[in-house]
Amino acid sequence: MSLTRTKRLRQALAGKRAVMAPGVVDAMYARLVAEAGFEAMYMTGAGTSATRLGYPDVGLLTMTEMVDNATRIADASDVPLIADADNGFGGPLNVRRAIQLYERGGVAAIHLEDQVLPKRCGHLSGKQLISAADMVAKVKAAVDARVDPDFVVIARTDALSVDGREAAFDRAEMYREAGADVIFVESPGPDDLPHVAPRFPGVPLLYNMATSGKTPFLKREEIEALGFKLIIYPNWLLLSAMEAARKTLEVLKTEETIASVAPNVMSFKEFFDMARMAEVQELEARYGTPENSRTGY
Known part of the structure; x- marks a missing residue:
């Protein structure tokens, strides 16, 4: 136990x-x-x-x-x-x-x-x-x-x-x-x-x-x-994230594109992995039907 x-x-x-x-x-x-x-x-x-x-x-x-x-x-x-x-x-x-x-x-x-x-x-x-x-x-x-x-x-x-x-x-x-x-x-x-x-x-x-x-x-x-x-x-994690967000906004404002920021942030897949997408998919597969079950990113 x-x-x-x-x-x-x-x-x-x-x-x-x-x-x-x-x-x-x-x-x-x-x-x-x-x-x-x-x-x-x-x-x-x-x-x-x-x-x-x-x-x-x-x-x-x-x-x-x-x-x-x-x-x-x-x-x-x-x-x-x-x-x-x-x-x-x-x-x-x-x-x-x-x-x-x-x-x-x-x-x-x-x-x-x-x-x-x-x-x-x-x-x-x-x-x-x-x-x-x-x-x-x-x-x-x-x-x-x-x-x-x-x-x-x-x-x-x-x-x-x-x-x-x-x-x-x-x-x-x-x-x-x-x-x-x-x-x-x-x-x-x-x-x-x-x-x-x-x-x-x-x-x-x-x-x-x-x-x-x-x-x-x-x-x-x-x-x-x-x-x-x-x-x-x-508040160290929050302040770290806020400073990173401020810099991203500065880049977006000046460059008018997110391209230069993209390589330095968590990927789309990593983000959804952190949000436990795999767990959601498993539950959808368990309870869903072929018509309403969704898989993948």
Whole structure:
């Protein structure tokens, strides 16, 4: 019997190496991550807001929109998915419902943050925090709400950039005591990083390799040496694709033909292979008739 995605994520977090989780925003990115052989992936909230709304991550997406995106991503790949759950979309009862929906959608882990509504991306300025006691209640609600005991609850604190290192560590310690499986101290700089793991011995820690540059772009082995067990890379795939798309548009605008771009992009067949055309064809052959069955590209 194969292991569940939650169990596989738990085992990976218990291993010697830090788990690398590239950021994805939709099903096709999930399939790219699976093809590359990563053992986890991460649904970025900022990327989801950007691709679904064209707006920054300032709390505009609803619970159902976030869960819908996570469910589609989880359905596209067997790679364990860690999903952004913002601040739980309200109070503890909202958190309970969010956990239940994410879990039913096939997500293996979520992270909750201690910001007020409306929230902001963790690497933006202007963040405000709820009380530590209120966040503790949310963490307890999240832990209580899960059905699968292997579902991973990650507690994030944004207090570092608001109230300083010790306040952030104090909050994180309270969240761990409330039952969080992984601790996520957001936006640590080079001076902060050496102090995180010593404060939380034996606790799995998350390293957010965001594109802002506030947290340094270290190699996996360097992050492991600092004591972190999970590394997320939120928007790197999306930003890479956006830059490539911008260059394609520039070529199309100036040359008025796509000919020079064509040799450098994924082929038509590769694209449909990634979209599992072979699986569709097999199903059409199984259920179709000679008149309505389609084959080939």
